[in-house]
Amino acid sequence: MSITVKNVSKHFGSYRALDNVSVEIPSGSLLALLGPSGSGKTTLLRIIAGLEEPDEGAIHYQDEDATRRSARDRNVGFVFQHYALFRHMTVFENIAFGLRVRRWSRAKVNERVAELLNLIQLGGLEKRHPSQLSGGQRQRVALARALAPQPKVLLLDEPFGALDAKVRQELRHWLRRLHGDLHVTSIFVTHDQDEAFEVADKVVVMQAGRVEQAGGPMEVFEHPANAFVMRFLGNVNAFKARVQRGRAFWANMELECPDYPQDHDRPATVFIRPHELEISHSRNGVPSLEARVVHISPAGSVAKVQLLTTNLGDVLNVDLSPSTCSDLDLKTGDKVYVFPRKVRVFASDNGI
Amino acid sequence: MKPESIRLAAPARLQRRSEDPWFVKWTLILLAVTVMGLLVIVPVANVFYHALAGGLGTYWRSLVLDSDTRHSILLTLTVAPIAVAANVIFGVAAAWAIARFRFPGRTILTTLIDLPFSVSPVVVGLMFILIFGLQGTLGPWLREHGIKIVFALPGLILVTCFVTLPFVARELIPLMEAVGADEEIAALSLGANGWQMFWRITLPNIKWGMLYGVILCNARAMGEFGAVYVISGHIAGQTDTMPLRVEKLFQEYNLPGSFAVASVLTLLALVTLVVKLFLERQSRRQREEATESTDLAETSNRIDSTTYCQTTLEKQP
Numbered sequence: 078m079s080i081t082v083k084n085v086s087k088h089f090g091s092y093r094a095l096d097n098v099s100v101e102i103p104s105g106s107l108l109a110l111l112g113p114s115g116s117g118k119t120t121l122l123r124i125i126a127g128l129e130e131p132d133e134g135a136i137h138y139q140d141e142d143a144t145r146r147s148a149r150d151r152n153v154g155f156v157f158q159h160y161a162l163f164r165h166m167t168v169f170e171n172i173a174f175g176l177r178v179r180r181w182s183r184a185k186v187n188e189r190v191a192e193l194l195n196l197i198q199l200g201g202l203e204k205r206h207p208s209q210l211s212g213g214q215r216q217r218v219a220l221a222r223a224l225a226p227q228p229k230v231l232l233l234d235e236p237f238g239a240l241d242a243k244v245r246q247e248l249r250h251w252l253r254r255l256h257g258d259l260h261v262t263s264i265f266v267t268h269d270q271d272e273a274f275e276v277a278d279k280v281v282v283m284q285a286g287r288v289e290q291a292g293g294p295m296e297v298f299e300h301p302a303n304a305f306v307m308r309f310l311g312n313v314n315a316f317k318a319r320v321q322r323g324r325a326f327w328a329n330m331e332l333e334c335p336d337y338p339q340d341h342d343r344p345a346t347v348f349i350r351p352h353e354l355e356i357s358h359s360r361n362g363v364p365s366l367e368a369r370v371v372h373i374s375p376a377g378s379v380a381k382v383q384l385l386t387t388n389l390g391d392v393l394n395v396d397l398s399p400s401t402c403s404d405l406d407l408k409t410g411d412k413v414y415v416f417p418r419k420v421r422v423f424a425s426d427n428g429i
Numbered sequence: 430m431k432p433e434s435i436r437l438a439a440p441a442r443l444q445r446r447s448e449d450p451w452f453v454k455w456t457l458i459l460l461a462v463t464v465m466g467l468l469v470i471v472p473v474a475n476v477f478y479h480a481l482a483g484g485l486g487t488y489w490r491s492l493v494l495d496s497d498t499r500h501s502i503l504l505t506l507t508v509a510p511i512a513v514a515a516n517v518i519f520g521v522a523a524a525w526a527i528a529r530f531r532f533p534g535r536t537i538l539t540t541l542i543d544l545p546f547s548v549s550p551v552v553v554g555l556m557f558i559l560i561f562g563l564q565g566t567l568g569p570w571l572r573e574h575g576i577k578i579v580f581a582l583p584g585l586i587l588v589t590c591f592v593t594l595p596f597v598a599r600e601l602i603p604l605m606e607a608v609g610a611d612e613e614i615a616a617l618s619l620g621a622n623g624w625q626m627f628w629r630i631t632l633p634n635i636k637w638g639m640l641y642g643v644i645l646c647n648a649r650a651m652g653e654f655g656a657v658y659v660i661s662g663h664i665a666g667q668t669d670t671m672p673l674r675v676e677k678l679f680q681e682y683n684l685p686g687s688f689a690v691a692s693v694l695t696l697l698a699l700v701t702l703v704v705k706l707f708l709e710r711q712s713r714r715q716r717e718e719a720t721e722s723t724d725l726a727e728t729s730n731r732i733d734s735t736t737y738c739q740t741t742l743e744k745q746p
Contacts, residue, residue: 126618148618155618161611164718165633174629175619208718226620 078139078229078262079104080125085134087120087286094120095131096286102279104139105260107253109273112283113309118266119158119234121283125264126232127151138230154223154261156233160215162207168194168218169203175226193221196255213244220252224259233265237272249276270310274298282306304423307348314354314393318422320345325422328389330364334422345424351396353419356382356405365416368393370407375399382407384415473695480692483685491686497666498690501674507582508670509650512589516646517639520597524635528605539602545594553591554659557584580662585670588656593649597642600712604638605631607716637711644708648701652694 080102087095095117102108110118123129125136127148135144143151163171172193176186194200197217207215216236223231236252237245253276256263267273273280274294281291282305290302301307308315318327320337327347337343357365368384371392380402384393393415397405407413481488492498526532527539545553559565561578571578578584612634616626632639654672661668669677671694678687 128614128618149620149622152620153618155615157611157615159611161615163612163615163630174616174621178616178619178621178625178629222615222619 080230080262080264081137082121082125083135083137085121085124085131085136087117087124087129087131093286095124097134098283098286098288099134100281100288100291102262102264104262106278107256107263107276108265108279108281109277110264110266110281110283111268111270111273111309112289113268115285116283117286118283122232122234122264122266125230126153126155128155151230152226152228154226154228154231156216156219156223156231156236158235158238160207160219162215162219162222164207167204167206168199168210171207171218172203172221172225174222179226189225193225196224197221211244212240213248216240216248217251220255224261228261231261231263233263235266235268238267245272252276282309284309301421304346304348304425307421307423312351312394314349314351314391316347316349316389316391318345318347319343320422320424325420328366328386330366332420332422337422337424343424345422348421348423349417350419351381351394352379354393354395354415354417356384356395356397356407356413356415358405358411358413360414363416365414366393368413368415370409370411370413373402373407373409375402384413386415387412476688476691476695479684480688482688487685488689488692491683491689492693495686497669498674498678498686500666501669501671501690502693504582504585504669505651505671508585508589509647511586512593512650513643513647515586515590516593516597517643519594520601520639520642523598524601524605525631527602529610542595542598542602545591550588550592550653550655550657551659553588553656557588557591557656557660561587579660580664580668582668584660585657585668588660589650589653592653592656593646596646596649597639600638600642600645601635604635604712604716608634634715637708637715641705641708641712644701644704648698651697 082098082100082102085095085098086093098117098121100108100121110121112118120129124131127143127146127150131144135142137143138151148155163174166174169190172190173186176189181189190203191200194203197220199214199217199221202210202214207218210218220233220236233252237248240248249272252265265276277294279292280294280297282289282297284305290297290306292300297306298310301310307313316327318325319342320326320334321342322340323333323335323338325332325334325337325345325347332347337345366389367387369387370382371385372383374381378399379396380399382395382397382402384395385391386393395415492502523538523542527535548556558579560567561571561584562568563572563579565579568579576583578587612630613626616630621629651670652672653670654676657670658673658676661670661673663669663673663677665674665677671690675687675690675694678684678690
């Protein structure tokens, strides 16, 4: 079932949690609402679920207006950030709850719960209480409980937020596979861009109650719509620059930027991702910055090199592949030349 | 937060004990035991001794064959359950309102719930006489319609409800705040209606705390003297409850009868004590579990925001 969020606004007292938000969620897709704390992503999820009412705007389920429908009439599965499992009930009863309140027959309940226990690979633990489960197991029970009444939409609020890194990784893959099998329209909230990129078909980046950008993970990462999205998605080096007549001026470099064709001079910020920088021992005839190696951490899947530019005194973070790093044979204090393979320039908002 | 302070307090206590000389320790223990013995154990045991002094036959006769005493026991067994039921309904409603909603006057309501504890019971009785008595505000109207409240069962129930009002609510407010609304919201999202949510989720989570409040409320309802004394007019065989009966028999120099009824009340207190001990442990466990899970939630929240700060590591221009 597709979901359309139309011009939704929500205030809590004088605090504006959502400001004219519109999002399209195609049927069967897996969408991530990505943003920092306080960006309104959880509020939006709760409004879609019917746990909150919007002040303005509408929520459409398929073609029907569901804005005034209560949570229980929407047939939505909701997975809470801290699971909210019923602590006095066994795993079996937790999963069966949504079926029992809908008055399913005993035989059908048993059958459905067995099916879900199998799906979440927790067969044999149905008599345990939530307090006797690990975090990852609790999360899977919460998911099974939400899926039990066969919802048309699955909503997950920071589903892996409270888990340690390894379990989180496993559950991400598992959720992706599960979605591949079930094809239920799913929306999840996260503040972790890796999680959003790894799991979702579509990412909606939010900030301060507004949608900053929506699109596929590749599109959002490669073509960020503005400086906020650029900064929020992964590590980035940022430098002050100026733009004028389609060109940006930064240090000794001149860069093409056709987005700003205006005649007057505007302050701007140059963004370079650490993996989009190259280091060499000589100038090679390419416009480049002179820098000194401050720190090298070669451990891990990428070698992280920290440089200090000679004339600007800025710190530059560079990610190299371990093989490139060992080929360059860098040492702390070495003088090197850096040039960016890709640069993004955004004029500063306050400079207009 | 709580477990931390306990952990900090424990070593400090160990250190202090080892510093105290032996005679301080034994003097304090002796003092405490002597006071407890003289003030509590001896008088309580004495009640049973006097009640049974004339033999079991006399004891039985004073309890069962005296029709006024029989009636007083029956009356207490009527008033107390009604007061307990009213208390549970009010307690759950008030705790729900205070723990789940934010409204103007919420703090005042929380404070007012404790008021009945601080008003002298005699004054409580008087307050109701001033409202419902013949010279009272509603007195004439009530008499016209043939409704008797003062010097009758409704009055007894009213004052007993008043003096026991805070028991269940006071237990439930902190408990419900600790448990939080997460599970209730989860139940609603799974399609439960309000009743299903209350019976299947809320009630099981607060049942031990509620029972603890009920047992305290019941003990007070059965033992209440002052307020009931004023409002009942202590008419033997009509409005005398057990505590009033004890006093009346004592005034009439019927010591065996007085001590027999007193022993029943005391026995009740002892049973309450044992049940209370058990429930206290259960409800404390329930509350600790609740705070623990909320604490966990808070810590993981904190971890979330720090990891977020780390991932957005960036260089300011």
